[in-house]
Amino acid sequence: MPRSSAPDLGGRGRSTAVDRVVHLIRQGVKRGRYAPGQRLPEADLTRELQVSRGPLREALSRLAAEGVLEIEPYRGAMVRRLTRADVEDLYQVREVLEGQAAALAARRITEGDRAERLRQAVADMTAWRGRNDADAFAYMDSNAAFHDLIISLADNQVLADLMAQLGTNAFRLQLTNVMRANARETSIREHEEIAATILAGDARKAETSMRRHVRHSYDAVMKVSDDLLG
Amino acid sequence: MPRSSAPDLGGRGRSTAVDRVVHLIRQGVKRGRYAPGQRLPEADLTRELQVSRGPLREALSRLAAEGVLEIEPYRGAMVRRLTRADVEDLYQVREVLEGQAAALAARRITEGDRAERLRQAVADMTAWRGRNDADAFAYMDSNAAFHDLIISLADNQVLADLMAQLGTNAFRLQLTNVMRANARETSIREHEEIAATILAGDARKAETSMRRHVRHSYDAVMKVSDDLLG
DNA sequence: CATACAAACTTGTCAGACAAACTTACCGGA
DNA sequence: TCCGGTAAGTTTGTCTGACAAGTTTGTATG
Incomplete structure (x- = not known):
């Protein structure tokens, strides 16, 4: 349940050099600038x-605690290489956590302006319909924003923190898949x-549909060839 | 999905000073040596x-990333103070994760010597029957070992890492409650x-009974007065 | 008593240094 | 030629000292 490691979302606090560096490297991994397995010598960085x-x-x-990098004593940091087993584990957990988030969101949907x-997030998503040419990164940000919103609607900080942690790796995986x-x-x-x-307030159905969605996403990712994984 | 932050379980690697310090402070928080809200100036440490x-x-x-401490810029580290809302969030997540772990464990129970x-872990637990006088810490270690075993039987590294993170806080909460x-x-x-x-291989029932257990545990914890929470 | 200001303290970051461990290149022997 | 071992070079882990930026504390003033 990281609090200080959160990407300066709600905290509005001054950002320290560490935060900046964490953000830059994480971004670099997400965007594919640093490839899986690539070593990151301190001197270069x-x-x-x-x-x-x-x-x-x-x-x-x-970043190592977050699972983005791996650090071995006296060998330094490298971008974590995900195996198929890692991906399976990852999605198994995402399924239950996001399913839970959807169920909680359904229960709280009437509170505030949830x-x-x-509805706004759905509108943002549907705006992409047919526009298969557009920037893949932008689409994925939109996609991620939808999932983040569900998490946020669930109103459970622990859940949000854990999902944020899984986020970077999940993002990287969808990078190639989503272009289809x-x-x-x-x-x-x-x-x-x-x-x-969720809008219907049906927690059970919300959980079911979210879990199915995550499973489909997993199936799509698993079709990706091994070298894209890590 | 921390790998390097794990308490040197499988890695058998040389332990660095950072690992040692992390372990000592975490232990200090678990054992109550550092109280919730207590500030931890670098100079003292x-x-x-x-x-x-x-x-x-x-x-x-x-440790801040793990949710054990909180760090504010130019104000330093302090032992995280858990609110009732934090505890609710924590147990909501524990319920789904441990439930999932139990289900997975049931599916894999026939593999290896699982x-x-x-059965051995159950024997260890029942040995405590009636011995209400015994060392509370030792009992809790036994308790934690049982849950850890289920996680381990689930054979999902991501799940294991997330649970390890929630572990320290969950442990602290049960500290007082469990003595009854x-x-x-x-x-x-x-x-x-x-x-x-689990031994019957019934994933659905395993998940149900685990979730009920976590919920009961939550109910017990919530009876604790606020100052024990943090 | 509340407020404003200054001193004291703490944290964030930098630079330089050195030991420990890992890598690489080289060399002699089978 | 290939193999194994040694030495040099590189990288990481840690320490020390230093200083700026921000916070906390204490005091004096209205």
């Missing part, structure tokens, strides 16, 4: 990111269904 | 733990039931 070894090492340590926010056109249409339809069940 | 600021700060950062290990005699007997009985359903 201090030059590249303009920070001293102290904050850098703290950042690396934090329903409105969810039909996968995109399917995904949009499933998002609509999830939103509908 | 460097003296107490005989380590320089570099590794110490790395350790603090790691069944035997589980009837709670202990109830807990032992529930453990027996969980083990039985």
Whole structure:
């Protein structure tokens, strides 16, 4: 349940050098700038990111705790290489956590302006319909935003923190998969269904549809060849 | 999905100063040596733990990511204070994760010597029957070992890592609650039931009984007065 | 008594240094 | 030629000292 490691969302606090470096490296991994398995020598990073070894090492340590990097004593940091087993484990957990999030969101949908926010998110998603040419990263941000919103609607900080941790790796995995056109249409339809069940306040159905969605996403990811995984 | 932050279980690797410090502080929080809300100035810790600021700060950062400490810029680290809302969130997540673990364990119980290990763990638990006088910490270790075993039987590394993270806080919460005699007997009985359903290979029942157990545990914890929470 | 200001303290970051461990390159022997 | 071992080079783990930025504490003033 990280609090200080959160990406400066709600905290509005001054951002320290460590936060900045964590963000940059994480971004680099998500965007594929640092490839899985690539080693990240401290010397290179201090030059590249303009920070001293102290904050850098703290950042690396934090990213290792998050599962983005791996650190071995006297061998340094490298971008974590995900095996098929890792991905299976990851999605098994995502399924229950996001399912739980959807159920909680359904129960709380009438509070505040939750329903409105969810409808807006659906509108943002459907705007992508047919636009298969558009920037894949932008689409994925939109996709991630939808899932983040569900988590946020669930109103459970522990759940949110854990999902944030799984987020980086899950993101990386979908990077290649999501570009396929039909996968995109399917995904949009499933998002609509999830939103509908939540808006209906049906916790059980919301959980079911979310879990199915995550499973489909997993199936799609598993079709990716091994070298894309890690 | 921390790998390097794990308490040197499988990795058998050399332990660095950071690992040592992380372990000591975490232990201190679990055992109540550092009270919730207590501030932990770097100067004091460097003296107490005989380590320089570099590794110490790395350790603090790691523990903050784990949710054991809270760090505010220019104000330093303090033992995280859990609110009732935090506890509710925590147990809501524990319920689904441990439930999932029990279900997975049931599905895999026939592989290897899993069944035997589980039966042994049950035997260890029942040995506490009636011995309400005995060391509370030792009993809790036994309790934690049972839950850890279920996680381990589930054979999902991501799940195991997430649970390890929730572990420290969950442990702290049960510290006071578990000493009550009837709670202990109830807990032992529930453990027996969980083990039985897993050994029967019934994933659905295993999940149900585990979730009920976690919920009962939550109810017991919530009876604790606020100042014990943090 | 409340407020404003200054001193004291703590944290965030940097730079330089060195020991420990890992990598790589080289060399002699089978 | 291939193999194994040694030495040099590189990288990490940790320490020390230093200083700026921000916070906390204490005091004096209205």
